Amino acid sequence: MGLAKTEMFTDEQNKIALFAKVFGHPARVAILQHLFKINACVCGDLVNEIGLAQPTISQHLKELKNLGLIKGTIEGTSVCYCIHPENWTAMKEVMFQFLNQDISKTDCC
Amino acid sequence: MGLAKTEMFTDEQNKIALFAKVFGHPARVAILQHLFKINACVCGDLVNEIGLAQPTISQHLKELKNLGLIKGTIEGTSVCYCIHPENWTAMKEVMFQFLNQDISKTDCC
DNA sequence: TTAATTCATTGCAATATTACGATTAATAAA
DNA sequence: TTTATTAATCGTAATATTGCAATGAATTAA
Numbered sequence: 001m002g003l004a005k006t007e008m009f010t011d012e013q014n015k016i017a018l019f020a021k022v023f024g025h026p027a028r029v030a031i032l033q034h035l036f037k038i039n040a041c042v043c044g045d046l047v048n049e050i051g052l053a054q055p056t057i058s059q060h061l062k063e064l065k066n067l068g069l070i071k072g073t074i075e076g077t078s079v080c081y082c083i084h085p086e087n088w089t090a091m092k093e094v095m096f097q098f099l100n101q102d103i104s105k106t107d108c109c
Numbered sequence: 110m111g112l113a114k115t116e117m118f119t120d121e122q123n124k125i126a127l128f129a130k131v132f133g134h135p136a137r138v139a140i141l142q143h144l145f146k147i148n149a150c151v152c153g154d155l156v157n158e159i160g161l162a163q164p165t166i167s168q169h170l171k172e173l174k175n176l177g178l179i180k181g182t183i184e185g186t187s188v189c190y191c192i193h194p195e196n197w198t199a200m201k202e203v204m205f206q207f208l209n210q211d212i213s214k215t216d217c218c
Numbered sequence: 219t220t221a222a223t224t225c226a227t228t229g230c231a232a233t234a235t236t237a238c239g240a241t242t243a244a245t246a247a248a
Numbered sequence: 249t250t251t252a253t254t255a256a257t258c259g260t261a262a263t264a265t266t267g268c269a270a271t272g273a274a275t276t277a278a
Contacts, residue, residue: 001236002263008160009135013142017135024130025266026118029207033122036210041217044224051117056267058226077224077275082217092208098138099201101145108150108191110266111233134236153254162238167256169236186245186254220278227272235264242257248250 016098019091022067027052028060032083035070041080067091125207128200131176136161137169141192144179150189176200 006014022028030050035042046061047054061081064070068087072079115123131137139159144151155170156163170190173179177196181188 001238001261002234002265003236004134004136004264005161005237006135009139013135013138016138017133020129020131020138021133022129023207024126024133025113026115026122026126027113027266029122029125029129030118033207033210036212047225052114052266053268054225055227055269059266062226074225074274077222079225080217083212085212088212095204095208098132098142099204101142103145103192103194103197108189110231110268111235111264112266113234114267136236156255161236163255164239164257165237171256183244183255186252188255222277223275225273225275228270230268230270231266233264233266236262238260240258243255245253247252 012094015094018067019095022063022069025060027056028064031057031060031064032069035081035083041073041082043075043078043080046081121203124203127176128204131172131178134169136165137173140166140169140173141178144190144192150182150191152184152187152189155190 004017009017023032027050031046034046034049038045042049044054044057047057050057052060061070061072065072065081068084069091070081071084072081074080113126118126132141136159140155143155143158147154151158153163153166156166159166161169170179170181174181174190177193178200179190180193181190183189
């Protein structure tokens with residue numbers, strides 16, 4: 001199939017999976033790291049920074065934007081992308097809760 | 110293609126992407142949450158708990174096991190799965206570092 | 219207006235993922 | 249031994265993802 005049966009899971013589980021999925025490609029990880037690193041906003045420098053073709057980067061940026069993790073503003077002919085702070089923080093809350101589950105009881109096997 | 114060009118990225122970026130990818134499906138999120146919730150180990154109860162067919166669950170468990178996040182021990186005819194505490198903690202370190210990047214400077218757009 | 223620049227979109231090929239029926243392997247119970 | 253139980257593996261169909269060339273839309277420069 002290639003199609004996840006999302007209706008069988010809770011909203012929280014689906015939300016975690018959606019966030020995780022977008023981090024599941026090294027190009028998107030690299031894009032985000034670069035946006036954090038460069039204090040000012042960045043546009044098509046990402047195409048040079050990362051070694052992929054322009055349409056490929058554009059596609060990855062779109063996915064990050066769709067999830068609300070970044071925002072892009074048009075500046076003349078170029079587009080300035082940067083982290084969306086509020087949404088990033090909200091995403092962190094969700095992911096932290098998942099990653100921080102109590103591990104102390106898991107003493108089996 | 111459908112094939113990520115991992116050679117263009119750092120080991121860290123690829124590692125983050127690999128961990129994130131395995132969390133990128135709600136069934137695997139649900140499996141992990143259940144393993145955390147059930148203090149004792151769990152085996153094919155997961156098939157009942159989650160609504161997917163046995164081969165599907167088995168496949169998801171395999172991916173989690175391949176990454177070292179869970180471990181399985183044979184107990185008679187059934188297999189007992191549980192979180193791998195050390196590896197989970199190590200994974201958390203990597204993910205936290207990525208998620209916790211300094212957001213205070215990102216005041217653009 | 220014309221050309222140049224930047225980025226999004228489209229279309230497509232190659233590969234990956236998801237799900238499950240059927241089967242197999244291994245152990246336990248009768 | 250025979251049968252049941254449990255879980256892994258195989259094979260396959262349906263869909264998703266990745267990457268890029270070609271193209272298009274929008275703005276700027278000449």
